[in-house]
Amino acid sequence: MxxxxxxxxxxxxxxxxxxxxxxxxxxxxxxxxxxxxxxxxxxxxxxxxxxxxxxxxxxxxxxxxxxxxxxxxxxxxxxxxxxxxxxxxxxxxxxxxxxxxxxxxxxxxxxxxxxxxxxxxxxxxxxxxxxxxxxxxxxxxxxxxxxxxxxxxxxxxxLETGGTFHWVFAMAERGLSTPAVFREFDRLAEGREIPEPVASADLLEALAKGDSDALAAAVSNELQPAALSLFPELADTLEAGRGAGALAALVSGSGPTTAFLARDAESAEKVAAALRASGTCRAVRMAVGPVAGATVV
Structure with missing residues (x-):
């Protein structure tokens, strides 16, 4: 069994x-x-x-x-x-x-x-x-x-979600260590006041409504500057996706995968094709969310 x-x-x-x-x-x-x-x-x-x-x-x-x-x-x-x-x-x-x-x-x-x-x-x-x-x-x-x-x-x-969101993911040529990215975050933040982390009301509303444009305006990743500091080439990937019409482009978590929000499946195909042609990443994948968590099959 x-x-x-x-x-x-x-x-x-x-x-x-x-x-x-x-x-x-x-x-x-x-x-x-x-x-x-x-x-x-x-x-x-x-x-x-x-x-x-x-x-x-x-x-x-x-x-x-x-x-x-x-x-x-x-x-x-x-x-x-x-x-x-x-x-x-x-x-x-x-x-x-x-x-x-x-x-x-x-x-x-x-x-x-x-x-x-x-x-x-x-x-x-x-x-x-x-x-x-x-x-x-x-x-x-x-x-x-x-x-x-x-x-x-x-x-x-x-969290409530009101629809399906279309994503394109660009895989980088090498990995990034999550602890290293947090250490770089601490280094970059040295000497300045860091506010308490709070979820964005606009972002939660965009998720609940299933509004891709509103979600694109609200996405953020405060680890992104640290990831870019350790892996500057990711900026080229982000720019390639934006140039292809992605609604939003950001580093996923601690990176180095970059994530691109598209308006629909057709737009996602265009962003994916442009990223594959850009020479700035080693692989490109498309996916939708949200989906269910761990499931016995």
């Missing part, structure tokens, strides 16, 4: 960042939107815990117990007093180290898959608690849709 769970990528339509906390984290106002690029995580009983991975950039995925999927299995097994003896296979389609929560998706997927395989009976509340222990983005990977994350991003409130 095996269990397969499909888990989506995310884009941050708003990422407001507070000052560094004593624990090293930052308070966030993080508006997540789940989009239709997916990893699939399959768990099968085994003699011991092991991980395999296939798909784009699979060679960059750790196959030891540092992998969030492995940590999820270990965490749930520990709560149930059993050994995490499963083979976890990850079929990747979410960019690795791309700011789209691919690792977090794998953690959420493995957690739901193991809970199902073992008939462990963990409630939604318990699963979300384990997710929050694993990482700031992992709870959203479990729930999907659209949500506001506060604290480190792990305290979620579901």
């Amino acid at each position: 095996s269990v397969t769970v499909r888990v989506p990528a995310k884009v941050n339509v708003q990422l407001a960042v507070g000052a560094a906390r004593p624990d090293g984290f930052h308070d966030l106002a993080n508006v997540f939107l789940a989009v239709g690029l997916y990893d699939e995580v399959t768990v099968t009983p085994a003699d011991e815990l092991r991980i395999t991975c296939e798909g784009p950039d699979a060679d960059q995925v750790p196959l030891d117990r540092t992998n969030l999927a492995a940590r999820a299995a270990i965490a749930l097994a520990g709560r149930r007093g059993i050994e995490p003896n499963v083979h976890i296979h990850i079929a990747k389609d979410i960019p690795v180290a791309g700011g789209m929560a691919g690792g977090s998706a794998d953690g959420a997927g493995a957690l739901l898959a193991c809970n199902t395989l073992w008939n462990a009976g963990a409630s939604r509340v318990e699963l979300l608690s384990i997710c929050a222990e694993l990482g700031s983005d992992v709870p959203f990977s479990l729930v999907g849709g659209a949500a506001l994350g506060i604290g480190r991003g792990e305290q979620l409130t579901a």
Whole structure:
């Protein structure tokens, strides 16, 4: 017997960042939107815990117990007093180290898959608690849709959405480390007052109405200057997408994937074609959101 769970990528339509906390984290106002690029995580009983991975950039995925999927299995097994003896296979389609929560998706997927395989009976509340222990983005990977994350991003409130949003994503030639981007944020912010992060009322209204133009006017990412400081070439990708008619262009999360909001499917095709021809990125994908979170298939 095996269990397969499909888990989506995310884009941050708003990422407001507070000052560094004593624990090293930052308070966030993080508006997540789940989009239709997916990893699939399959768990099968085994003699011991092991991980395999296939798909784009699979060679960059750790196959030891540092992998969030492995940590999820270990965490749930520990709560149930059993050994995490499963083979976890990850079929990747979410960019690795791309700011789209691919690792977090794998953690959420493995957690739901193991809970199902073992008939462990963990409630939604318990699963979300384990997710929050694993990482700031992992709870959203479990729930999907659209949500506001506060604290480190792990305290979620579901958000209403009034329609489908069309996105184009440009994959960069190399990855960016999330901790490195936050360190650069701190360096760039040194000596100035950083306000408390707050969700934009205009952005939440645009999501609720399904208004792409209003959403484009409200999207923001306060990590973007830090990502561009570490990876200046991303500015060329952003400009190529804007020049092709994207309503909005921004770095996704901590980057380096760049995200482009389009008015409709036809506009998204034009933006994608222009980005592919621009020579500023290594791959281009289109997706719509919101979509459901981790789902047993």
